[in-house]
Amino acid sequence: xxxxxxxxxxVICKSGTSVKIECRSLDFQATTMFWYRQFPxxxxxxxxxxxxxxxxxxxxxxxxxxxxxxxxxLTLSTLTVTSAHPEDSxxxxxxxxxxxxxxxxxxxGPGTRLLVL
Amino acid sequence: SQQGxxxxxxxxxxxxxxxTMNCSYKTSINNLQWYRQNSGRGLVHLILIRSNEREKHSGxxxxxxxxxxKSSSLLITASRAADTASYFCADSGAGSYQLTFGxxxxxxxxx
Numbered sequence: 001x002x003x004x005x006x007x008x009x010x011v012i013c014k015s016g017t018s019v020k021i022e023c024r025s026l027d028f029q030a031t032t033m034f035w036y037r038q039f040p041x042x043x044x045x046x047x048x049x050x051x052x053x054x055x056x057x058x059x060x061x062x063x064x065x066x067x068x069x070x071x072x073x074l075t076l077s078t079l080t081v082t083s084a085h086p087e088d089s090x091x092x093x094x095x096x097x098x099x100x101x102x103x104x105x106x107x108x109g110p111g112t113r114l115l116v117l
Numbered sequence: 118s119q120q121g122x123x124x125x126x127x128x129x130x131x132x133x134x135x136x137t138m139n140c141s142y143k144t145s146i147n148n149l150q151w152y153r154q155n156s157g158r159g160l161v162h163l164i165l166i167r168s169n170e171r172e173k174h175s176g177x178x179x180x181x182x183x184x185x186x187k188s189s190s191l192l193i194t195a196s197r198a199a200d201t202a203s204y205f206c207a208d209s210g211a212g213s214y215q216l217t218f219g220x221x222x223x224x225x226x227x228x
Contacts, residue, residue, distance in 0.1 A: 036218075
């Protein structure tokens with residue numbers, strides 16, 4: 001149980017285009033979904049927190065108009081990188097939280113590698 | 118926000134040996150979690166330890182938590198080549214489900 005999928009797993013696009021990444025919790029309804037970015041050989045940096053039916057909460061320094069998040073249902077969140085530039089090239093990982101007793105555990109997707117040319 | 122800091126940054130051991138990774142954090146936590154990441158892949162949840170717990174076991178994994186020192190350790194016993202990966206700790210503050218990740222330890226287990 002507690003499987004999270006991401007699509008696509010890898011995408012190459014031209015500078016200026018927009019890219020949509022989907023995150024789905026396959027066998028559970030997620031309380032909250034999170035979007036992270038990871039640069040090579042670095043740790044994960046939280047970009048935004050997403051709750052179904054409400055606006056995402058963005059971390060400081062993350063442009064909400066550039067990284068559009070739509071949380072359409074309890075099992076689906078999408079991240080759209082608008083007008084992508086080479087510096088947006090990174091590994092984007094989503095997670096979905098689920099109750100684990102009295103705690104919440106985050107289950108991570110396999111990640112999406114974005115390369116902007 | 119808090120940030121877990123792991124040490125060592127990189128660890129290379131022989132198969133069969135034990136591997137110990139440490140993590141520190143800065144403020145009070147609700148829980149601390151350890152994750153594994155194989156190269157270019159997503160994260161796999163290994164274990165969660167609550168702030169009122171001191172030690173937890175799961176298979177070959179043993180996690181300790183010392184809230185007085187704001188530190189945690191992950192011990193992998195009888196390591197295998199398949200344990201080769203990066204290991205991250207992540208802390209969750211009181212009243213928050215957000216995780217703050219440390220920089221990770223890259224473990225290499227040599228067959």
